[in-house]
Structures are given as structure tokens and as C-alpha cells.
Amino acid sequence: MVSALKDSAGAESERPVPRRPSPARGLGDRIFRVQLTASGVIVLAIMAAVGLFLLLRAGQALRTRGIWDFLTTAQWQPDVHRFGIAAVLTGTLLIAAVAVTISVPLALGTALFISDIAPRPLRRTLVSMVDLMAAVPSVVYGLWGLFFLQQHVIGVSRWLSDWFGWIPFLHVDGTQPGEPLASQSVYTASTFVAGIVVALMVAPIQCSVMREVFAQAPAGEREGAYALGATRWGMIRAVVLPYGMGGIIGGTMLGLGRALGETIAVYLIISPVFTIQPHILQTGSNSVSSLIALHYGDASTFGMSALMAAGLALFLLTLAVNFTASSIVARSRSGAQSEA
């Protein structure tokens, strides 16, 4: 190093002057910086354009209808200016709620299984399988739900509505408990079936977020728990779960964000209705994204604007959920501290 400094500083100055580190030196670095910053700005512009253009396009419909009416109307007849997202938004939230209710225990259990229970040689394979499951196209899940799951779920739906029909949202109109001849069709194409399929889609994402956090639980604390005589489950409860709480909440909300936006699987399964349908076991449901997929083809200019408004509402909803999720994950103790 000394010789290099001598070379660069010249023979005049005897004392070696350290090179001053600066963020950009030389033409190459300046071009490099400008290019990188430009790419960041472009990406940001694209992301901002999503919200901006939806807002621009939705303006016409929202001005005509007013935001409050738009949020509280359950019909969708944009050509006579009677439309709103009360029904579809309720459907979206119900499907997401069913999905999260089913997927979180499944994902949490699988994540703990992979991080602590599964035989060590299997773990890498299992992690790959979960990642693969997250990459399976949604239309494949939709096919499976439509052609395979639906007929098997009817029994469960009937059992639930027979025994728990007194709980309001599990009630199914037009059936009597214990009536053997009740039509099966009242149980098909329901929020419940769509929720199960969406649950299977989001569970791998939740699982991989949770597993990553669990794997970072400090080995010293795990061993400490064991040394104090804890069983494995005791160790998990005392060390892994509290440590991974941020990951559990964040993963859950990331899954929720995906569940809210899911289109094709839901579209394939549900039969759309435009009333608020609080009975999750009963046929007929709707969601914002499948509303868009259903009506974009035959929409007039004004109808398209209304659909854009619905898309904007969905966009803002998922954005809020995701922001919350990522801030929770970032604030948890298990942030990415990779720099040693």
C-alpha cells in the first residue's frame, strides 16, 4: 500500500496522504450512480403510475357517484349509475377471512415442523417443496378447487351448517338440520370453498416467511431452554414462538394481502351475486377482483371507470395491509442483520 501511495502522490510529498473515500469519484462512478438512481426513479414511477392512473380513470365514476355511495351500494349497474362495492368488498373480506383462518394454523404448524421437528436430512427438500407450492399458478389451484375439492367439501359444509347453523354466518337458507334430501347445490360455489382454495394458495407464502424467522431464533436461547429441562414443545413455546412473533404476524398479513387480491381461483369457483352474502357456506359470493374479471369485457366507458374505481379500492386495501405487514416484520427482533 505504501508503494502505491508513493506512486500516486508523487515523490514531492514525503508523508503518505490517505485516499479520501468519497461516494463518487471519477467519471465511471458518476455515470454508475446516475444510472442506478435512474433505475430507482423509474421503478418508483411505475409503481406510482399504478395508483395514479387508477385514480385518474376512476375519477369519473367516483365523481358521479360519490365515495360514500360507492362504498355502501351493493348493486353493480354502472349504466344506470347505480353501483357500489359494498357486496363485493364484503365478499372479498369474507373469503380472505376464511382463507387466513384456515391457512395460518396450517402455515404455522408447517413452519414449526420444518424448523424444529422434521428429520434434519429432509428439511432442505421440505423448504424447496413449500417454495414450489408458492410458485404453482393460481389457475391450477382454481382447477383443483373446482373439479376436485368442491364435491368433497359439501359433506363438511352440510355438517357445519347442520350442527352450527345457529351461528349466524354459518347458517344456510333453505335447509333443515337433518334433512337428508336437501339439495347439494346450496353448498357449492360458496365463500367457504373459495376460502379453502385461497388458503392453500397463501399458506406456502406465510409458511416461508414464518420459517425464515423461526430459523433465526438464537441457538443459545434454545439450548438454554433445553438445559432448564424443557421439552421440545416447551422450548418452542418459550423461545421460538415469542422470538418469531413478528414473523408470524407479518407472514399472516402478507398472506392476507395475497388473499384479498386473488382473482382467477376465486372467479372459477364462486357463482357471483351482487347482494351482501354473509352466509359463508351458502352458494353465491363475490370479490372485487372477480368482479373486474367478470365485467371488464362488456363494460362501457363509464362502466370501465367504475371498474377502475373498484380496482383502486382493492389496491388501497392491499397496500394498507402490506405496509402494516412489512413494518411489523421489519420492526421484529429478527430483522436481516446480515452485515457482520
Added chain:
Amino acid sequence: MTVVDLEKGVPQEAPEDASADTADTAVAAAAALPDVPRRIGGVTRSGVLSVFGAAASGLCVTVLLFGELAPFSGALGFFITAYLSFLGIYAVLTGLEEDGQAVRDRVMTVVLWTAGGLMFTALTMVVGFTAWRGREALPHANFFTQDMQAAGPLDPLTHGGIAHAMLGTLIMIAIALAITVPLGLACAVYLNQIPGRFSRFVRTIVEAMTALPSIVAGLMVYAVWILNLGMQKSGLAAGFAISVMMLPIVIRAADVVLRLVPGTLTEASEALGAPRWRTVWHVVLPTARSGLATAVILGTARGIGETSPVLLTAGFTAALNGDPTSGPMVSLPLAVFNFVKSPEPTMIARGFGAAAVLMALVLVLFVIARVIGGRGPGHQNKRQARRAVRASRRDTTRFAELHTPGLELFETGDRDNSGESNEPRGAGNGAPSPDAPAADNGEQSPADNAPAPADGESAPQGPLAPDDETVTGGAGGNEDLATGDSH
């Protein structure tokens, strides 16, 4: 990561027999207890027996319930009831010989096994069902070579195919990759290399966008490209929509990988005087190469499978269309979606065939991603390790060559005239070429010579980052590097 290694070795106080005697003091109690370590995991005979016993009796109870006592129905209901009774019976059986903590542990272990089993069963069922239903359409060769132009909904499977959808998928994903890869990787490098308030803001936005509903991405391109600019629906628009959806995913994954590049490597490069862009190009990107490839491929797998952005922007056609700029174009998921909306069994069979092809495509991409990626930055596979060893051997010999003539010159310099003749050159030469000081600088000690060839001014000839490290450690230095990174 050492937990399990220690699990069996750490002797633990087992309070199982604590009920035997309550001694006066804790010390006496501890002394009186047998020092039996608690078993964590592992298989015992009684454990296995109680699992199978509980399974058998749970099954019997459920058969009894379903057949005789209660009006339950449905295969899934049967399994749920059987499982719950199995759990209850297993808890009771374990409780016969263990304390409460151990019972909870055993039951929860079974529950977690079940959760894992359910998850992987579901995956197998989703994939397997698609492949199984696809068996009707897949054996026909025309399924892969024809489009649906000449085939009506009632035609048998020997007419028509999904060539148009396969071509469309390839074109759309190529467009999306051409946009996503340069922009996404540059943005990920930006987030890592130029920290500041703005890049933090960009990162926050990108992270929030990773779960952007895909139909919103489609709507946005529809609004901009088709409504505002007046273009028609085309493969290009669909490619744009897929890019908008893929971009945050790729940036996020690449950002995580780049963050894992050891700071010591970049600092070493900076310390050698390399400008930032050389550090990024020669050290950061090669180190994270496999992870970046994985990020791109996983993003591709997601992009290929998305239906809704394509649904809004590509239109639908039954004909083969190789031109992304004009005319509607179909991708595989969109074709699946349209096939299964038809009530005809042959169309549904075609839908499942296309879905199986799509699954196979995703699977292949995924396996490629696992093969080239899957390990953290700095971790090498065998071939890379061999290459690094070879490179470091080359460097070692190069260094030896650099040192040896210098030493000879130094030793013989006093006797010969060569040392005197070199002295003014060495002092006056402002920027020597990398080989010059080693060959000629007789007056300098070998210790001064060593860093000169590795100087930043003389631009490393594009070696991988690990090579720089292994120079000091010699041929065996790779293991040190790998273990050093894993901490």
C-alpha cells in the same frame, strides 16, 4: 444450528420422578433424583405403540360414530372426526406413563407432523390431480403442434392443440424478462449501493408492491396502454402487465440476496482502490450470481402462471400469433381459464392438459433455480470451488514468479550493476504497469512488492471475489472463506 447436535449430549435434569419424594431442600431433592436426561424427540417403543394404538382406536371410534350413532357424512368429516378422536386417545395413552409436560410435547409433535403432512399432501394432490386429469389430452402429439383455430368445441382431442398458447407464453415472458431483469437488478443494486432516504423510500414502496394484486397490474396497463394511448390488446401489453407484476418480486428477492454479500468482500475491494462500479461489477454481482439467478427465475415462475393481467390486456384468440405488437395473443394460463369455462368434456380435458404443461414449465424453472441457486452468496458448489482453487493456484504461482526475480535481483543487486540502473527508474516512474515493479524494481524489498500487482489502479483482471481472498490462504483457503461467510 448446533442445537440438535447438542440435544443428545446435554444432560438434563428430568423431573419425571419428582413425585416420588419431596425432600426438605432443593439441593437434597436434586441429589436424590436420578440424573436421567429428558428425551427430546427420538423414537421409543412405547411412543410408537401408543401412536399406532391411538390411531387404531380412533379409527374404530369414528367408524362407530359414522355408522351407528350420529348422522355425520362426507369423507372429510370422517377424517376430521377420526383425527380428533385419535389425538384424544393418544393424549390419554401417553398420560398413563408420562407427566403433563411430556404429554403436551408428544401431542403437539403429532399436531405439527399433521400440519406438515397436510400441507405436503395438499401440494401433491394439486399437482397430481392436474397431471392425472391431463392424461387424456397429453398423449396426442397434435396437442403440442396445432392451435385451436380449426377445432370446434365438439371436436375430439385429435384435433387442435395449445401451440398458440405455448408460443404466446414464451413471447410474453420474454418481453417481461427483457424489461424486468435489467431494471429490477439495477434497482436492487441501487437499493444496496446508494443508501439514503430516497432509496429507503423506494425499498418501502417496492416491498409494499410485492403483493400487488395481479389484476390491478392488468388494470393499470389497460388504463395506460389501451385507454390512454389507444393501442389495441396485444402480447406486448400483456408483457408490460406481467412486468409490472414481476418487477417488485424480482427487486425484493434480488435485494435480499445482495444484502447477504459479505461486507468484508466489498470493503476489501474498496481498500484496494477499486471504484464503486468495479466493485459492484467484479465483486458484488459475481458473489451473488446464483442468488440473483434464483430471484429472476422464481419471478419468472410467478409471471408465467399469472392469468388476470393477461386476461385484461392480451385479448383472446384461437389462432397462432407470433407478432406481439398486433393482434390478440393467448398465454397458457389464459387458455386453461377459457378451456375450463366450457361445459364440453373435451374442452375441459384440453384445459387440464394445458394446465399440466404449465405446471411442468413452472417445475422445470423451479428445478433450474434450485440447481444454480439455493445456497447463499459466497457458498460454492464443487465446480465453482475447483475453479476457485485453480484460480488461486494460478495466483500463487504468479506471485511466486513476481517475488522470485525480485529476491534474486535484491540479493545479487549489490554485486551487479543492474540494481543501480534500476534505481532511477523505480523512483521516477509515476504509474508503473502491474508487471513492471516486480520485474524491475530491484531496490524494493519483497514485502513492498507484494501488494503492488493487486493494486486497484492496475484493475483486477476480473477475478471472482473468492479468488482475491484465497490468494492469501493458498489453495486451501476456500473452506475458510465458506465457513467464514456462514456465520
